[in-house]
Amino acid sequence: MALSRRQFVQTAGIGAGAALTSSVWGRGRENSVWSAFEAELQAVEKGVICIASNENPVGPGKKVLDSLRALLEGGARPGRYSNQTGELTEAICAHFKVKPENVLLSEGSTEILRAATQVFTAKTKPLVGTIPTYEECAGYAELIGNPVHGVKLSSEFKIDLDPFLAASKGAGLVFYCNPNNPTATYVGAKATRDFLSKLNSASPDTTVLIDEAYFDYVTDPDHQTHVPIALENPRVIVARTFSKAYGMAGLRQGYAIGHPDTIKKMRPWVGSSGTGSLNVFGLAAATVAIAQDNTFTTNERNRNKAVREMVTKWFADRGMKPTDCQANFMFVNIGTPAKAFREACRAKGVMVARDFPPFEKTHARISLGTMEEMTKAVQVFGDVLAKKSTAAA
Amino acid sequence: MSVSRRGFLQGLGVGRTAHVSAFMAARGHEEYVAEAMEPQGGQGGRPMRPNLPPGVEAIRISSNENPLGPGKAAIAAVLGKFPEANRYPFNSTPLDADLEILIAKLNAGKRENVVLGVGSQELLKNAARVFMSPTRHLVIPSPTYGDPAGFAQNALHYTLKSAPVSEKTLKTDLSVLLPLVKGAGLVYLCNPNNPTGTINSAQEIKDFIAEVKKTSPTTAVLIDEAYCDYASDPSFATAIPIALATPGVVVARTFSKAYGMAGVRIGYALGDAATIKKMTAWRMPYNVNTFGVAAAVASLKDPQHIKDESARNKAVRDFTIKALADLGYPSTESQTNFIFTDIGKTMTAAAFRDACAAKGVMVGRDFPPLEKQWTRISLGTMEEMQKATEVFRSVLKPATTTASGKGQ
Numbered sequence: 001m002a003l004s005r006r007q008f009v010q011t012a013g014i015g016a017g018a019a020l021t022s023s024v025w026g027r028g029r030e031n032s033v034w035s036a037f038e039a040e041l042q043a044v045e046k047g048v049i050c051i052a053s054n055e056n057p058v059g060p061g062k063k064v065l066d067s068l069r070a071l072l073e074g075g076a077r078p079g080r081y082s083n084q085t086g087e088l089t090e091a092i093c094a095h096f097k098v099k100p101e102n103v104l105l106s107e108g109s110t111e112i113l114r115a116a117t118q119v120f121t122a123k124t125k126p127l128v129g130t131i132p133t134y135e136e137c138a139g140y141a142e143l144i145g146n147p148v149h150g151v152k153l154s155s156e157f158k159i160d161l162d163p164f165l166a167a168s169k170g171a172g173l174v175f176y177c178n179p180n181n182p183t184a185t186y187v188g189a190k191a192t193r194d195f196l197s198k199l200n201s202a203s204p205d206t207t208v209l210i211d212e213a214y215f216d217y218v219t220d221p222d223h224q225t226h227v228p229i230a231l232e233n234p235r236v237i238v239a240r241t242f243s244k245a246y247g248m249a250g251l252r253q254g255y256a257i258g259h260p261d262t263i264k265k266m267r268p269w270v271g272s273s274g275t276g277s278l279n280v281f282g283l284a285a286a287t288v289a290i291a292q293d294n295t296f297t298t299n300e301r302n303r304n305k306a307v308r309e310m311v312t313k314w315f316a317d318r319g320m321k322p323t324d325c326q327a328n329f330m331f332v333n334i335g336t337p338a339k340a341f342r343e344a345c346r347a348k349g350v351m352v353a354r355d356f357p358p359f360e361k362t363h364a365r366i367s368l369g370t371m372e373e374m375t376k377a378v379q380v381f382g383d384v385l386a387k388k389s390t391a392a393a
Numbered sequence: 394m395s396v397s398r399r400g401f402l403q404g405l406g407v408g409r410t411a412h413v414s415a416f417m418a419a420r421g422h423e424e425y426v427a428e429a430m431e432p433q434g435g436q437g438g439r440p441m442r443p444n445l446p447p448g449v450e451a452i453r454i455s456s457n458e459n460p461l462g463p464g465k466a467a468i469a470a471v472l473g474k475f476p477e478a479n480r481y482p483f484n485s486t487p488l489d490a491d492l493e494i495l496i497a498k499l500n501a502g503k504r505e506n507v508v509l510g511v512g513s514q515e516l517l518k519n520a521a522r523v524f525m526s527p528t529r530h531l532v533i534p535s536p537t538y539g540d541p542a543g544f545a546q547n548a549l550h551y552t553l554k555s556a557p558v559s560e561k562t563l564k565t566d567l568s569v570l571l572p573l574v575k576g577a578g579l580v581y582l583c584n585p586n587n588p589t590g591t592i593n594s595a596q597e598i599k600d601f602i603a604e605v606k607k608t609s610p611t612t613a614v615l616i617d618e619a620y621c622d623y624a625s626d627p628s629f630a631t632a633i634p635i636a637l638a639t640p641g642v643v644v645a646r647t648f649s650k651a652y653g654m655a656g657v658r659i660g661y662a663l664g665d666a667a668t669i670k671k672m673t674a675w676r677m678p679y680n681v682n683t684f685g686v687a688a689a690v691a692s693l694k695d696p697q698h699i700k701d702e703s704a705r706n707k708a709v710r711d712f713t714i715k716a717l718a719d720l721g722y723p724s725t726e727s728q729t730n731f732i733f734t735d736i737g738k739t740m741t742a743a744a745f746r747d748a749c750a751a752k753g754v755m756v757g758r759d760f761p762p763l764e765k766q767w768t769r770i771s772l773g774t775m776e777e778m779q780k781a782t783e784v785f786r787s788v789l790k791p792a793t794t795t796a797s798g799k800g801q
Contacts, residue, residue: 053484059478108679110678248478249479250477252680252681279685281682
C-alpha cells in the first residue's frame with residue numbers, strides 16, 4: 001500500500017482534522033518553521049531553556065572554538081570558495097579507517113537523507129520508515145512524488161523488526177533511524193545486523209540508510225556502528241552528523257559512509273559535489289572535532305547519561321515512564337497533549353519540542369539540556385503537569 | 394591529530410604551500426563543474442590544477458572571489474556566534490528568519506518574497522526543479538554561468554536551448570533568446586553575465602520579461618544578480634522590483650561576491666509570494682549555517698562596506714583593462730569583479746592559463762565556445778593585479794631571446 005505523507009500519518013491513527021500543516025509534520029523541522037511564511041519566530045531568548053531540538057547544550061568544546069577563533073582573529077578571511085573538503089574527508093577516513101571513496105560530505109546529514117531518497121526510491125520502489133521517525137526522507141520522497149510506506153513501532157516504541165522487515169521487501173530505500181527520533185529507543189547491533197542480513201537475502205535490491213545521528217549518546221551494551229557493514233555492502237549506508245554529540249548544529253556538517261559504488265551514486269545529489277557548497281566554518285570545525293581522541297564523545301555521552309538518568313527518575317517517580325532512552329532526548333508519556341504542555345512550559349521559559357504524531361495527544365519529546373538547565377526544567381514540568389492534573393480533577 | 398593553524402588557514406582558503414592546496418581553495422564553483430576531477434580525490438575528486446613552481450605563492454584570480462573577504466562587522470558577528478555553535482539556525486540569534494526579514498525590508502518586500510539558499514547554488518538548482526520538466530526546457534545565453542544548465546541536463550536529464558551572446562560585444566543578446574522561450578520551463582539570465590562581465594540594461598531586461606510573458610506566459614525567468622554590486626553602469630538596475638511584481642520571475646543573489654563570503658554559503662532569491670513558495674518547498678531544512686547568517690545580517694547593516702568594495706574593484710578593473718589594452722588585448726565592458734579579455738591573436742585560454750600558472754598566477758578556466766580566443770581574469774587587489782599584469786605582459790609578449798653571441 002502506497003501512502004502519501006498525509007495518509008502515512010492518518011493510517012497511524014491520526015484524524016484528518018489533525019494539524020498536518022507542513023510546519024508540523026514537514027521536514028523534521030524540529031520546533032521551528034518549515035515554511036518561511038509562518039509568523040512564529042522562536043529565537044532562544046536569554047534565560048530561556050531550549051530543550052526542543054536535540055542539540056548538545058554545551059557545544060563543540062573549547063578546542064574546536066579556540067581553533068576557529070585563532071583562525072579568524074589571525075586575519076583569515078572566509079572570502080574564498082571552500083573546495084577544501086580534502087582535510088575533513090581525510091580526518092573522517094582516519095577516524096573510521098576508511099578511504100575517501102567511502103565518504104560523502106554533506107550539508108548536515110539532511111542532505112544525505114535527501115540524496116539517498118532521490119537515488120534509491122522510485123515510483124515503483126517506495127521509501128519504508130517507521131511511524132514515527134525523523135521525517136526528512138518521507139518528506140523528500142513526497143516532494144519528488146515517490147511512495148512512502150509506514151510501519152508502526154513496537155509497544156516499547158522501538159523499531160518492530162519483523163513487520164518492518166516484511167514491509168521493507170521490495171522497497172527502494174529503508175530509513176532505519178537508530179536511535180530513533182523522536183522515540184529515543186535503540187535496536188542493538190546484533191538485531192540490526194540480523195535485520196540487514198535477512199532483508200538483503202529477501203530483497204537484494206533494497207538499500208538501507210542507517211541514520212546514526214545519535215550514535216554517540218547510546219549506552220546500550222550492544223552498541224556498535226554499522227559502518228563496517230556499509231563498507232562491504234553496497235545496500236547499506238550510514239549517515240552521521242556533527243549536529244548532535246559534536247555540538248555543531250549551526251554549522252551544517254554531516255556525511256555518509258558507504259560502499260564506493262553507493263557513494264558514487266549519491267554524489268551528484270549533494271551540493272558538495274559542486275564546489276564550495278560546504279561552509280568553511282563547518283569544514284574547519286568538523287575537521288578538528290573528529291580528529292580529537294574519543295575522550296570528547298565519551299565525556300559528552302557520560303554528561304548526557306547523568307542528566308538523562310536524573311530526568312528519567314524524575315518522571316518515573318511521578319508515574320510517567322519515558323521510553324528506554326538511548327539519545328540526548330526523551331520521549332515521555334505525560335498523559336496530556338504535547339501542545340498544551342509545550343505552551344505551558346514555554347510560558348515559564350522552557351521550550352520543548354513540537355508534536356510527534358501519532359503520539360501527540362499523550363507524549364512529549366524533551367531534549368536534554370545541561371544538568372543545571374534540567375534541574376530547573378523539571379520544576380517547570382512539575383508545575384505544569386500538577387496544574388494539568390488539578391484542572392482535570 | 395591536532396590541526397595546525399596552517400591546516401585551518403587552508404580550510405578557510407588562505408593557503409599554505411600554494412602549489413598544493415591554495416588553488417583548490419580558490420576554485421570557483423563553475424570551474425569545478427566544468428573541469429575534470431581525479432576520481433580518487435576527496436570530496437568529488439580533486440580539480441585538476443596547473444603546475445605551480447614549488448614555493449610560489451599564487452595570486453588566485455580564477456574564481457571571481459572578493460580578494461579581501463568580508464568586512465570587519467561580518468567577522469565580528471561570526472566570533473560573537475561561537476557560544477551558539479550548538480544551536481540550529483531556527484534557534485539561534487539572529488534566526489535564519491531574521492535574515493529573510495532583513496532582506497525583505499531592504500528590498501521593499503515581505504518575508505514571503507524571500508527564500509534563503511546555501512549560496513545561490515541551491516536556489517539555481519531548485520529553480521530548475523520547480524520550473525522545468527521533461528517537456529519544459531531551459532533557455533540560456535552561451536556562454537553563461539554553467540550551474541543551472543549542468544544540473545538540468547546531467548542530474549535531471551532535461552533539455553536545453555541556447556543562443557550565442559553578441560559576437561561583437563559579447564553582451565547577452567536577448568533578441569536571439571526570445572524565439573527559444575515558447576514552452577520553456579525556465580529562462581536563465583546572469584546579469585551581469587559570467588564569464589563575459591557584460592550587462593543588459595534595466596530597460597532591456599524589463600522589455601525581455603514582458604516579451605517572455607507575452608510569448609510564453611508560464612515560462613519562468615531566473616535572473617542571477619551575483620555580481621550586481623560591482624555594476625557601475627548607470628543603465629544597470631536590479632530586477633528585484635520586477636520579480637516582486639511578476640509571477641514566475643525570480644532574482645537570485647549571493648553573499649559570495651562583493652560581500653566577500655564565498656566560503657560562508659549564503660544566497661537568497663526574491664520573487665512574488667506564490668513563486669517563492671514553490672521555491673521554498675524545495676529548500677533544504679536548516680540549510681544556512683548560523684555563523685553565515687550572523688555574518689550576512691551584519692554585512693547588510695554595513696552598506697558602506699559594499700560601496701567601498703565596489704569602488705575598490707572598479708579602480709582595479711579600470712587599471713587591469715587598461716594594462717591589457719595597452720598590450721593590444723581588448724576586454725569586454727566588464728561590470729563585474731572579473732574581466733573577459735580577447736587574447737586570441739596570441740594564444741588560447743588554456744595556453745595563457747598554463748603560462749600564467751607557471752609564474753604563480755591562476756586565471757579562469759576555459760569558457761567554451763570562446764576558449765580559443767577569450768580568457769577570464771578575476772580581479773584581485775590592486776597590488777595583486779599590478780603583479781599579475783606584469784606576468785600577463787611577459788606571457789603575452791614573450792621577451793625575444795637575446796641572441797648574444799652563443800652562435801644561435
